[in-house]
Amino acid sequence: MGKGWIFDGHIAGLGTESGLRAVLGLWQRSPFGSFADAMVELPSGHRILLAPTAEIGAFIASVYTFDETGVVDVAVSHDGPRLDVDAGPLSVRAAVGARTRLGGLVRLVPRPLAVHPRWLRAVSPLAARISPGARTAGTARGGRTEYYGVTDLHHITAARVSWDGSDAGALAAVRPAVSFGFSSVPAAPSLARVQTTVTGS
Template sequence: MDKRWIFDGHIAGIGTASGLRAVVGLWQGSPFGPFADAMVELPSGRRILLAPTAEVADFVAAVYNFDEIRVVDIGVQHAGGALTLDAGHLQLRAALGARTALGMAARLIPRALAVHPRWLQAISPLAARLSPGVRTAGTAGGGRREYYGVTDLHRIDAATVSWDGIDAGALAAVRPAVGFGFSSVPPQPGIARVRTTVEGHPVTLR
């Protein structure tokens, strides 16, 4: 029997001059309780998941594609126009900016509609035209279906990022698009308010 998992929170997407790209999930509501995770694509193309528990790692790895999975302590703060993340190998400090034009448009859509899978399936082609690499509906791992309902979006204006203690360089566009799943984050670094819905076969957890 199909199952549905819902995650409410934020997704931040950041690129760097070195070519390292990171997608950070800040989940205030989820089947696993509040948590944060990070997906990192190194300049070599190697995709690494940083997860706070084995249970979260098992679920995320069943939905997305990675070359390596690491369970690490993750500390995160998102307040006062700043985002900070300490995730072992990945250190991030970001200054958040103004709401984008897409964020303003998203706020005009009633939330119940904006996060509904049928709506997200219908608008996915439009989302791809407005923001290259972005999809709002698609197929996830194991033939599951996944939907991203964005209700707000702010720029990231500045950031310092390091990987294994080495500075990853200045903030840059998320290019090439990340390859963890069917959708990338927008090319412009930003943080989105989002509801992610995953539907399909149950995931086996440790």
């Protein structure tokens, strides 16, 4: 499989009525230690990465596509039904609800299998049909390959999101899909338990 980077934690995806969409990474274990980052697509389509260090920002930008990268303090609190994120101009206060039907299904798959690249390559076409725009395996920037092993999924039921001090509007579906890489997040706002594996030079 070649050299690999493993990121273990959560990914939250949400949209707002203003058209701002955000993908939040909360990583408990990674080659860079524990950290969080935010990928934001503005209503104009402008894509911004908010990362806690230049090193982390450079790595993420080598895998995904952005128009701008900012190094900012990223503060995250994830305590059961609450998810709070502050990352430079972005503020999110979200309520995490019940497990989704898909979350119940993926929990039936033993974790060692659910995060294995061979399994994720095999189920990627099915994942795209179940959740349009979402894939579990694909080619990232620089010829790298990326795998998303989702082992749980919960609804985000409400959120207050602001950008640069302005209210971004009520919680909404992630539409249009974000365009940072080969895969989007589910259209319905959600919080996924995930292990992401990136391979290649």
